Amino acid sequence: MKKIIIIIFTAFGFSTLTNAQSLDDYFKLAAENNPGLQAKYKSFEAAMQKVTQVSSLPDPNLSFGYFVSPVETRVGPQRARFSLTQMFPWFGTLKAQEDAATLMAEATYQEFLDARNKLYYQVSASYYPLYELHKLISIEEENQRILSSYKEIATIQFQNDKGSMVDVLRVDIMLKDATSNLSILEQKQKPLVTRFNKLLNRSDDDNIVVQDSLFTFSLPANYRKDSLLASNPILDELELKIEASKASEQAAIKQGLPKLGVGLDYVIVGQRTDVSLPDNGQDVFMPMVSVSLPIFRGKYKAAQKEAQLMQESYSLQREEAANRLISSYDMIWFEIQKQIELIQLYEEQIQESRQSLNLLFSAYSTSGKDFEEVLRMQQQILKYQKMKATALSEYHIALAELDYITAKSK
Structure with a gap:
């Protein structure tokens, strides 16, 4: 990447920085600070x-x-009873629930x-x-x-009777247009700077360092197309x-099978006072085993059907x-490809138009005629320069x- 120049537009968010920040630095700032990504x-x-929640046993019941x-x-006489029971799902139920929750977490x-990659694109855009x-x-x-210098030349030509006052007025009109255009462009900076800074979750007017030049790259045919479907977070999420x-x-299916339970009852027994017995007043311990009877099958079948339909839904979404x-x-x-061709075209047009301008200006300096053609050619160069700058921006946004979409940052 070419050296980044220092751009001074303090009033509109640009300022001098000793250590210029690259676009990759802004990616890092956005990844660290953007609230949507967080x-x-x-x-x-x-x-x-959720994984721990669904893979744990139910609480015991006392x-x-x-x-x-x-x-x-x-x-x-029996005075009181304590009962402790623990239910266990059918074998493999917790593992299946854990797998489902783990896979959904991986999908998240x-x-x-994908949100991070999209944020990088938004920062670039x-x-x-x-x-x-x-x-x-x-x-x-x-x-x-340039127009100011033309105005001086046109004025001198008029004073020397080689040109007309109309030439001076034409330049004045174009200067006013240029001043108005420049004012509009400067007003446009604030919303663009605000939009960029908000992606980084910074103050509206924080300083931004911008490159002074951009270039096109020679890309092979089907560039990164092989990774389009092979390693894409959008598709991986749905898979x-x-x-x-x-x-x-x-x-x-596992939840529709019986649940097993084990427990222990402890009964406090009082002593009999009317007779003497070997086990008089002996408390009682009673182990228990229980089994649930999942005879109401509707909810289990509905849960299975829901999972099957979601599989079909996600498959269609992936497709x-x-x-x-x-x-x-x-x-x-x-x-x-379109922007590359346009950039090449505009560069050629700029070079040819400059050659034409030099010839026209030489002729005007000698004869004082065809000043309108000089101005027209200068405005044509201006148009191609602006179109080239726009095409370079559009090219890099498309890239x-x-x-x-090819998940280059994954």
């Missing part, structure tokens, strides 16, 4: 907490009962990666218009200087959701996303979008 990561962390009217037994992480605007301002300022739905289906990526790739690739 929210996506918090969602991933929250999804990870109950206490007091006999208002003691139950008389051979060894004494892929969603975070906000950065390059700043380059374009700076270039347009520079071009318009140069146009003002993981499909696997999570399969695990949820297995979990639903649609793949189609969208492929069509987007072709459109973006066309846009890149950033291509990097996004």
